[in-house]
Amino acid sequence: MKTASPTLASTQSIFPTVTGIPNGKLGMWVFLASEVMFFTGLIGAYLVLRISHPHWTGPEGHLSVPLGTLNTFILIGSSMTIVLSLAGQERGSLPAMRGWLLATIGLGALFLIIKGIEYAAKISHEIFPSTHVFWSCYYTLTGFHALHVLGGIGFNLRVLAVSFNPLAWKDQSHRLELAGLYWHFVDIVWIFLFPLVYLL
Amino acid sequence: MxxxxxxxxxxxxxxxxxxxxxxxxxxxxxxxxxxxxxxxxxxxxxxxxxxxxxxxxxxxxxDRRLLSFIAVAPLVLIALALGVVFSSKLIRL
CATH class of the missing domain: 1.10.287 (Helix Hairpins)
Incomplete structure (x- = not known):
């Protein structure tokens, strides 16, 4: 029989459910499943356009692979910091939890700053979504992803703020795990977007 | 440990x-x-x-296996959808 994660086990005793999974966590997973479908629709459209377009110019010479690689490092690193934040919470160390969560927020913000620099460079060269079907896909895919990163930062900030209120934290500490699940999903989306848009 | x-x-x-x-x-x-x-x-x-x-x-x-099923479910749907899209493209070609 599988062993439940410590976080699951701790919340399960407080909120017994039919599935054995806290409702919030189950809801987050169902939400993420719908988000997978959302991004697959966008990525699928990109792939079909790319394969069927006879004169696909692609990103050659226009997208900075070093910047994209750096952003990937940042997002992968932020996935680690948020799971370390959860590990800190499970050890009962609030300072560690807050520190790693703050690092996650900082890395997320850095990702968006770099993305903003990239956008600014494109716009300064008069590259807009209407320039070419590739750029239309580029702005749509990376733009929606950036919005999700922004949403994740907001979620993480909210969890961080609540952790300073002991009474609220007692009831809402499980939200760190939910924020972590969402953040990892955003990382997984980028894991596929980066090679598809920058490398291939 | x-x-x-x-x-x-x-x-x-x-x-x-x-x-x-x-x-x-x-x-x-x-x-x-x-x-x-x-x-x-x-x-x-x-x-x-x-x-x-x-x-x-x-x-x-x-974690519980149910969560794995929830995670895999959209992948099955994606495989079906992409299968339909690319098979119709192949037929047209």
Whole structure:
């Protein structure tokens, strides 16, 4: 029989459910499943356009692979910091939890700053979504992803703020795990977007 | 096993794998090999990375099986949808 994660086990005793999974966590997973479908629709459209377009110019010479690689490092690193934040919470160390969560927020913000620099460079060269079907896909895919990163930062900030209120934290500490699940999903989306848009 | 330090080390090891696989993908894309092979290899590496994140950072490996089913369900639908899209394209060609 599988062993439940410590976080699951701790919340399960407080909120017994039919599935054995806290409702919030189950809801987050169902939400993420719908988000997978959302991004697959966008990525699928990109792939079909790319394969069927006879004169696909692609990103050659226009997208900075070093910047994209750096952003990937940042997002992968932020996935680690948020799971370390959860590990800190499970050890009962609030300072560690807050520190790693703050690092996650900082890395997320850095990702968006770099993305903003990239956008600014494109716009300064008069590259807009209407320039070419590739750029239309580029702005749509990376733009929606950036919005999700922004949403994740907001979620993480909210969890961080609540952790300073002991009474609220007692009831809402499980939200760190939910924020972590969402953040990892955003990382997984980028894991596929980066090679598809920058490398291939 | 030290419960306080072991998970941290474990998470760092996963991060090192993720970073290594990402760099491997970047290097592969620069190699003078057929484009189809590059696409397949790079997407394979991306799938491995996504699996590592889901299993170890999202704790699917340790969690209830129901969550794994929820995670896999959209992938089945995606496979069906992409299958329909690409099969119709092949028929047209």
């Amino acid at each position: 030290n419960a306080a330090t072991s998970p941290t080390r474990h998470y760092f090891i996963i991060w090192a794998w993720l970073a290594g696989l990402m760099l491997a993908g970047v290097l592969l894309s620069e190699l003078p090999i057929p484009k189809v092979a590059v696409v397949l290899l790079v997407l394979f590496l991306s799938s491995i990375k996504a699996l590592l994140v889901a299993l170890y950072y999202m704790h699917l490996k340790m």
